[in-house]
Amino acid sequence: MKMWKRTGVALIAAVLFAAPMAEGAIQANQGSIVAKSEDGVTQADQGSEAKRLAEAEAQLMAQTLIDGYGASGVQYAIRSKGEIVLSGGIGVDAAGNKTPIGNNVMFAIGSVSKMYVTAATMMLADAGKVDIDSPLTNYIPDFTMADERYKQITPRMLMNHSAGFYGSHYRNSMLFADNDTENHDLLLQNLRSERLKSEPGEYSVYANDGFQLLEILVERVSGMSYTQFLAQSISAPLGLTSTKTPLDTFDRSQIYSVHVPGIDGALPVENANVLGTGGIYSTAEELTLFSEVLTGKQPDLLSEAAALAMQQPEYRNGVWVDGSSNVYGYGLGWDSVDLAPFDDYGIQAVTKGGNTILYHAAYIVLPEQEVSIAFLTAGGPSTFNTAAASNILLAYLKGSGEIKDIRPDKTFEAPVKKEMPDHFKAYSGLYRKVGSTLSLTVKDGEINLPAMKGGLIPEQTYVYIGDQVFMGEDGRTAISFDEQSNGKTYVRVQSVLEFPGFGQSALDHYELQKLDANTPDDSITQVWKKRDGKTYYAVNEKINSLFYFSPQVLSKMIQLDEGSGYANGTIIMENNKAMNIAEIPVMNGRDAFDLIFYKENGIEYLQSGGWTFISETAIMPIYNGSASTVTIPASGHARWFQIGEGAGGRSMTVEMPESSGFVVYDANGIPIQHSVASGSSSVILPAGGLIVFGGEAGDIFKIALKRK
CATH class of the missing domain: 2.40.128 (Lipocalin)
Known part of the structure; x- marks a missing residue:
């Protein structure tokens, strides 16, 4: 994959594609009075310069994502004081050609959808129908768990991620062209047998299930489906015509089509059937209009007091420490209510990111400046959307005179090792993060840790530098041990992440938890x-x-x-x-x-x-004869098969019911055929791979194998 570095040459090239106004030019309508700032720059000049710089940066960000990171479509918009000041988009068609994307083209916005269900809950609170600090069971009486502490959970805890849930139930939530409501319908049943992993309100940790429960709360209290509530209480008053859920009736061709390597044609429409947590489609322009609700500028929909409450640093109420700038600092719904680097400029920025399988979104709002940006992408990685949106917004703020200069990226030096106090040796032991554990040894003032954050923080040695801190060889990642008020010991990681082509992002969070000894029989x-x-x-x-x-x-x-x-x-x-x-x-x-x-x-x-x-x-080899059948059992369970040497390299064609399909993986676990996505029923089988057949109970697959 080609990786682009953010260089001055690249930035200049992007600016040249814009249409800069001649230096010193004055724009004024005949007979009008043009306001000037103290330095003689007119407001019209500032507006034009802001748009020019933001547009150049937006084009650079879009080109970098498409050319360097495999994105297939980018759409963006900035709204300032109620007006769209920048709107654009570029995509890649099936032939690989770059084409403009219209402002009415819809994208899935993933977890940015959480802001809608949060706003809906706060609207009901404004109306006196919900008390966000009362037990959730007041509104969902049949909500129970195998943990008596569930009775303490409140709507506020759902919105600030502090309810203590295990996390997310994803089963049958992300489907091609299928708005099955099973995930929604079974959530309460699934939760009945589960415990909590912390005391309600103890700390904030991302949990999608909380926002699914908010969706149910809105339905129970309003007496209508969540989709109907959004349409009547948000979309209709704001005039939103392209903000929909999978359960709405609308022209699906409005949704931006996604192409992936190895599959001819566009993929079927992706339905995120977890509406409260990530199921909304929208456009960049309509997202920025919705920001007026979230900042109290639409008091008929949401009060200013409710909007301000959503922007408070809720994450500081539980187990956490006030630290440096961070990408995670939960408010109500918001991922961060003090997003870096805007806090360095004395500007509050609230943000929400979102991902589905195929689409990614970044949403940043500056409440005091009445400015918002939405940056939506299809394909490619999700890592860079917020960084890209931040860069564009900083360019706009510079052009408008809100900030003087954009600060350069931070630089780092190799750490200088100091003598470590002996008590740090006691931190050696077993630690865990979700899905794995590792043995950590503190010795001779050094700690070795594997890569973190998907490799953005490399595997490296951390050396003691004093003040209870160990610094990585990269000079930008610090770790420390935090003995918290809940009796747990955590490894805290503070780092400045480098995003090639997009700059830097600050991170400050707990990465690992120290474990007690466990010796089963x-x-x-x-x-x-x-x-x-x-x-x-x-x-x-x-x-x-x-x-x-x-x-x-x-x-x-x-x-x-x-x-x-x-x-x-x-x-x-x-x-x-x-x-x-x-x-x-x-x-x-x-x-x-x-x-x-x-x-x-x-x-x-x-x-x-x-x-x-x-x-x-229990997974047997697929029959390697010329003809065979596979039947879905009464349980409805999918059938998995190995691809042995006798079947490897042969052409498989499957005759199957319309409700069925199959997926083929190579020996490395890479999917090479997804019949539902491709519409094809044939594939060359890779030796050492796997096949999974799925459908309704009793469905029969007629399989023919031929040599090439």
């Missing part, structure tokens, strides 16, 4: 050792799910930490049960679940997070 240990290294595959996900493009979601490899009594970051309790123990505030403790095993007809299954997984030991 030897008989239990032996049972778990037999599972060590084995992979389990999901059987109850619909075959039209986009998660089949992410096999790591639909498979679990069991990994034991030798002699520790832990597996995949859970604590082993019994032969067939390991419990989540993640209590990591802010972001890194999200989406953690128990591991529950059981056997049926001699086959071992795993249940975790609402999914049922089958052991790899």
Whole structure:
């Protein structure tokens, strides 16, 4: 993948494609009076310069994402004091040509949808129908959990991520051209058997399930479906014509089409069937109009007091420390209410990011300046949207005179090692984050840690530099040990992340949690050792799910930490049960679940997070004769098969019901065919790979294998 560095040459090239106004030019209508600032610059000049700089930066960001990171479409808009001052977009068509994207083209906005359900809840609070600090059970009486603490959960805790939920139930939530409401309909049932991982209100850690519960709250209190509530209470008053959910009736061709390598034509429409947490489609311009609701500029919809309450630093109310700038600093709904680098300029910026499988969104609002930006993309990575939106917004603020200069990126030097006090050795031991554990050794003033944040923080050695801090070799990542008021010890990570082509972003959060010793009986240990290294595959996900493009979601490899009594970051309790123990505030403790095993007809299954997984030991080779059939059992479970040497390299064609489909993976777990996405029923089978067939109970697949 080509990676672009942000250089002055690239920036100049982008500016040349804009249409800069001649230096010193004056724009004024005949007979009008043009206001001037103290330095003689007219407001018209400032507005033109702001647009010029923002447009140049937006074009640069879009080109960088498309040319360097594989995005297939970018749409953006800035609104200032009620007016659109910048709007544009560029996409890549099926032939690879770059074409403009109209302002009415819709994108999935992922978790930016949380701002709508948060606003809806606060609107009901304005109307006196909801008290956000009363028990949630007042509004959803049938909400129960296998943990009596659930009775303490309030709507506020849902909005600031502090309810203590395990995280997110994703099963059958992301589907191609299918608005199945199963995920919504089964949420309360799924939660009944689950515990909380922390005291309600103890700390904020990202949890999608909370916003699904807010969706249910809005429905129960308003007496209408959530989709109807949005249409009547937000879209209609604001005149939003392109803000929809998958349950709305509208022309799906308005949604930006996504193309992926290896599949001819556009993919079917992606439906995020978790409406409250991530199910809305919209446009950049309509998102910026909605920002007027979130800043109290539409008091008939949402009061100024409610909007201000949403912007307060809720994350500081629980287990956390006031630290440096951060990308995570939850308000009500907002990911951050003091987003860097705007705080360096004395400007409050509130932000929300969003991702589905195919689309990504960044949304930044400056309440005091009455400025907002929406930056939407299709394809490519999600990592850079907020950084891109921040760069564009800073360019606009500079052009408008709101800030004088854009500060350069920070530079770093290698750390100077100092003598470490002996008491730090006591921090050696076993630590965990969601899904894994690691042994951490503090010795001779040094700590070795693996890569973090997907490699943005490299694997490196951290040396003691004094003031209770260890600094990485990169000079930009510091770690420290924090013994918190809840009795837990955490590894705190403070870093400045480098995004090639986009600049830097500050990060300050807890990465790891220290674990107590756990020594299960030897008989239990032996049972778990037999599972060590084995992979389990999901059987109850619909075959039209986009998660089949992410096999790591639909498979679990069991990994034991030798002699520790832990597996995949859970604590082993019994032969067939390991419990989540993640209590990591802010972001890194999200989406953690128990591991529950059981056997049926001699086959071992795993249940975790609402999914049922089958052991790899039960997956047999696909029949390598010229003709065979596969039938979906009465359970409706998907059927997985290995691709042995006899079938590898042969052409497979499948005759199947319209409701069915299959996905083929190569030996490295890379999907090479998704029949629902491609519309094709044929594929060359890769030796050593896997096939999964899915559909309705009783569906029959007629398989023909031919040599090439």
